[in-house]
Amino acid sequence: MPVLTDVPDPTCPDDGVVLAVGATGLCRSDWHAWQGREPVSLPHIPGHELAGTVAEVGPAVRRWRVGDRVTVPFVCGCGVCEYCRSGDPQVCPQQTQPGFTGPGSFAERVVLHAADVNLVALPDSVDFVTAASLGCRFATAFRAVHAHGRVGAGDWLSVYGCGGVGLSAVLIGSALGARVIAVDVSASALARARELGAVAVVDTSREHDPVAAVQTITDGGAHVSIDALGSADLAAASVRGLRRRGRHVQVGLLHGAESAPPLPMDLVIARELEIYGSHGMAAHEYPAMLALVVDRTLRPERLVGRVIALADAGAALATMDRPSSPGMTVIELPH
Numbered sequence: 340m341p342v343l344t345d346v347p348d349p350t351c352p353d354d355g356v357v358l359a360v361g362a363t364g365l366c367r368s369d370w371h372a373w374q375g376r377e378p379v380s381l382p383h384i385p386g387h388e389l390a391g392t393v394a395e396v397g398p399a400v401r402r403w404r405v406g407d408r409v410t411v412p413f414v415c416g417c418g419v420c421e422y423c424r425s426g427d428p429q430v431c432p433q434q435t436q437p438g439f440t441g442p443g444s445f446a447e448r449v450v451l452h453a454a455d456v457n458l459v460a461l462p463d464s465v466d467f468v469t470a471a472s473l474g475c476r477f478a479t480a481f482r483a484v485h486a487h488g489r490v491g492a493g494d495w496l497s498v499y500g501c502g503g504v505g506l507s508a509v510l511i512g513s514a515l516g517a518r519v520i521a522v523d524v525s526a527s528a529l530a531r532a533r534e535l536g537a538v539a540v541v542d543t544s545r546e547h548d549p550v551a552a553v554q555t556i557t558d559g560g561a562h563v564s565i566d567a568l569g570s571a572d573l574a575a576a577s578v579r580g581l582r583r584r585g586r587h588v589q590v591g592l593l594h595g596a597e598s599a600p601p602l603p604m605d606l607v608i609a610r611e612l613e614i615y616g617s618h619g620m621a622a623h624e625y626p627a628m629l630a631l632v633v634d635r636t637l638r639p640e641r642l643v644g645r646v647i648a649l650a651d652a653g654a655a656l657a658t659m660d661r662p663s664s665p666g667m668t669v670i671e672l673p674h
């Protein structure tokens with residue numbers, strides 16, 4: 340079991356900051372790491388969806404001051420490689436990820452590297468709990484729906500898997516005017532998806548052919564489809580359920596036996612389908628998303644379920660393989 344304990348305060352890197360954590364989300368990726376599916380060095384501090392106040396600033400940092408309220412993408416770019424320089428730090432080969440490549444934010448203090456590239460200023464109206472809920476699942480879903488999926492008003496968007504990232508995609512898609520179909524095995528997850536804007540649902544505990552169901556509802560297939568869970572079957576179903584010229588976005592992480600889905604590449608040719616992977620979102624794309632949060636087009640706080648204390652984080656992490664209370668769990672720290 341993960342335990343709460345005292346460790347030495349982190350040292351501030353020259354190009355980074357030490358952040359006083361205000362809130363940090365509990366994500367299934369943290370659970371995967373705890374299960375040994377992500378390489379982390381032990382002992383380890385999880386946590387990669389975070390927001391807080393800058394407490395210490397390295398001498399090479401230009402843009403940030405002690406006291407600034409910020410959040411950060413879960414993928415931090417190095418800031419100097421060709422990918423970072425062309426605006427794609429989310430795929431930086433030297434990327435750092437708090438909670439994976441180093442100690443994370445289930446802590447009072449966390450180090451963030453290359454602060455000038457990676458930190459995002461928080462508008463005053465966005466509190467730390469809401470901001471932490473944006474960090475990984477919401478931002479990844481936003482990039483999947485908006486940048487990769489390019490959904491337009493009236494488009495059909497099918498979302499396979501209604502956990503944190505799937506429900507984020509449902510909320511974002513419907514806020515952007517898409518007609519969203521939620522696909523899941525859980526009736527309560529589907530009910531939540533309807534509350535967040537889904538106009539139709541497919542319950543795979545009763546409907547054995549979700550692809551046919553999606554094609555019937557959409558009269559020919561979805562314009563955009565997302566596997567938000569990370570399953571070989573759902574990834575393949577998502578591609579099969581697309582309309583001609585449709586776009587599949589793989590958001591759910593694929594591990595082990597699930598890592599190589601049998602995708603119907605014949606349909607990819609015949610229907611001219613597009614397939615994308617979505618791996619977080621660059622800091623420079625956050626202001627556009629935050630503007631939609633500030634003007635209330637997007638209401639990510641609707642996805643937050645429980646707010647817990649740091650002392651309860653270990654137990655909450657350990658139960659992430661079981662169905663829990665709906666919505667994202669966010670850890671709030673005194674600030």
Ligand SMILES: [Zn+2]
Nearest residue numbers: 417420423431
């Ligand atoms: Zn880089």
Ligand SMILES: [Zn+2]
Nearest residue numbers: 366368475476
């Ligand atoms: Zn995450």
